[in-house]
Amino acid sequence: xxxxxxxxxxxxxxxxxxxxxxxxQDMNHNSMYWYRQDPGMGLRLIYYSASEGxxxxxxxxxxxxxxxxxxxxxxxxxESAAPSQTSVYFCASRPRDTAYExxxxxxxxxxxx
Amino acid sequence: RKEVEQDPxxxxxxxxxxxxxxxxxxxxxxxxxxxxxxxxxxxxxxLMSVYSSGNEDGRFTAQLNRASQYISLLIRDSKLxxxxxxxxxxxxxxxxxxxxxxxxxxxx
Numbered sequence: 001x002x003x004x005x006x007x008x009x010x011x012x013x014x015x016x017x018x019x020x021x022x023x024x025q026d027m028n029h030n031s032m033y034w035y036r037q038d039p040g041m042g043l044r045l046i047y048y049s050a051s052e053g054x055x056x057x058x059x060x061x062x063x064x065x066x067x068x069x070x071x072x073x074x075x076x077x078x079e080s081a082a083p084s085q086t087s088v089y090f091c092a093s094r095p096r097d098t099a100y101e102x103x104x105x106x107x108x109x110x111x112x113x
Numbered sequence: 114r115k116e117v118e119q120d121p122x123x124x125x126x127x128x129x130x131x132x133x134x135x136x137x138x139x140x141x142x143x144x145x146x147x148x149x150x151x152x153x154x155x156x157x158x159x160l161m162s163v164y165s166s167g168n169e170d171g172r173f174t175a176q177l178n179r180a181s182q183y184i185s186l187l188i189r190d191s192k193l194x195x196x197x198x199x200x201x202x203x204x205x206x207x208x209x210x211x212x213x214x215x216x217x218x219x220x221x
Contacts, residue, residue, distance in 0.1 A: 042211035104156035
């Protein structure tokens with residue numbers, strides 16, 4: 001079991017460029033999440049997907065889009081990157097509807113110049 | 114007021130010491146509570162869930178006080194390997210709300 005995997009590990013973008021962060025889990029979890037973590041702030045939820053085919057906005061969705069491609073994969077897209085999107089991005093999944101703990105991938109460190 | 118508040122620290126303690134972290138939360142309807150550990154430049158990892166009756170896992174003890182809306186984590190006999198940031202996490206409306214974390218540095 002690889003758990004939650006994310007690619008890439010690091011990325012540098014110029015302002016205005018686009019990219020997609022990939023996340024996959026092999027634990028057969030229904031729910032998946034995307035967070036960003038900035039210095040001095042707690043993890044903030046960008047988008048989540050309660051099940052295949054559904055997505056919902058979190059606390060900070062502006063500037064992002066997501067796709068729940070299938071049960072395993074949940075991608076995060078930046079259409080036109082801005083320096084304010086420089087952050088560490090974590091994907092997470094949740095085992096079942098009756099349990100609320102989440103399990104995280106290793107993260108993607110994104111710098112937008 | 115932040116939904117989940119923690120003392121950012123750092124807590125600098127010698128090996129073998131006992132250290133306690135507290136956390137307060139604002140949503141009285143919260144039902145699930147957790148402590149996560151995050152090492153530098155790594156992902157958060159679940160340390161333990163927090164139950165109303167309190168729970169213990171080896172050197173770690175978690176307590177929940179619903180009336181006062183606070184959660185605590187006690188670490189006994191601190192090890193160098195306990196050095197990390199400890200995140201207090203509360204479930205509200207099926208979403209996890211994270212505190213900013215408390216940094217623990219265990220000194221030899």
